[in-house]
Amino acid sequence: MATYLFDIDMTLLATGGAGVLAMGRAVHDLLGIPDGMAGVSYAGRTDRAIARDLLSRGAVDPDRLDGGFEGWLDRFASVYAEHLGDALHETAGRALPGTHALVERLAAVPGAQVGIATGNFRRTGLMKLAHYGFGPPLDDGGFADTHEDRGQLVAHAASVVGGPAALARPAGVFVIGDTPLDVAAARVNGFRAVAVATGDYDFDALTATGADVVFEDLGDGDRVLDWLLAASEAA
Ligand SMILES: [Mg+2]
Structure with missing residues (x-):
């Protein structure tokens, strides 16, 4: 029994900037800021944290908004989603090498639980x-x-994907992502940290974080799968 939790951006796929483009448009619509995403750090962070930063960039006190921060978050997420539909067609994104095959092979391993842990x-x-x-199993x-x-988010993901048993056996939970966060x-x-250098952080930078293993990318499916299955058995 092992649980494998995949990050989305720059781990499974690259949107070619569609997310930032759509978020910028949402910020413009809702706060009137034309370059709202300039200087905002987003790699590895949660959209909830980013949405909070955007308010402070706009010098908006969340307590003065209709519905407070949660109300803002609902409106922001909804307008962002509307723009993302278009933005995904405007940018040149792609699934990152080997990701589809790796997910498919992992999901076929008896006892393996595969899902998402994303910001x-x-x-x-x-x-x-x-x-x-x-698609499934990467839908929950x-x-x-x-x-x-993100730490609490990942714990929640483990319980959703692997059930209570996953939290009782943390060495059997693998978090696959592209950032030190x-x-x-x-x-x-x-949990075990599997880092992949397909995002903003290179192999050496990720190695320095103390990840259990670092891969340049997930393209060599045999090697990645061998490592994950051996580590799962040792857990
Ligand atoms: Mg990422």
């Missing part, structure tokens, strides 16, 4: 996945609608 909101995360051809797990802190979120729960 995306559920709706927009599933839109990105569907656009690049990913942990999303940013309910969690701002994915690694830290695994570590804080005692």
Whole structure:
């Protein structure tokens, strides 16, 4: 029994900037800020945390908004989703090498539970996945609608995907992501961190985070699968 939780952006797929483009348009619509995403850090962060940053960039006090922060979050997520539908068709994104095959092979392993641990909101995360051809089992797990802190989000994802048994046996939970924040979120729960250098962080930078293993990409499916299955057995 092992649980494998995949990050979305720059781990499974690259949207070619569609997410940032759509978020920028949502910020413009809702707050009137033309370059709302400039200087906002987003790699590995949750959309909930980003939405909070955007308010402070617009010098908006969430307590003065209709419905407070949660009301803003609902409106932001909804307008962002509307723009994302178009943006995904405007940018040149792709599924990253080997990801479809790896997910399919892992999901076929007896006792393996496969799902998502992402900083995306559920709706927009599933839109990105569907656009690049990913379906079940990558349709459930942990999303940013309910969690701002990535460590808590990953723990929630493990319980959704692997059930209570996964949390009772943390060494059997694998978090696969492209940023030091994915690694830290695994570590804080005692989960295993599998880092992949297909995003903003290269092999050396990810190695320095203390990840259990770092891959340049997920293209060599045999090697990645061998490592994951051996580590799962040792857990
Ligand atoms: Mg990522």
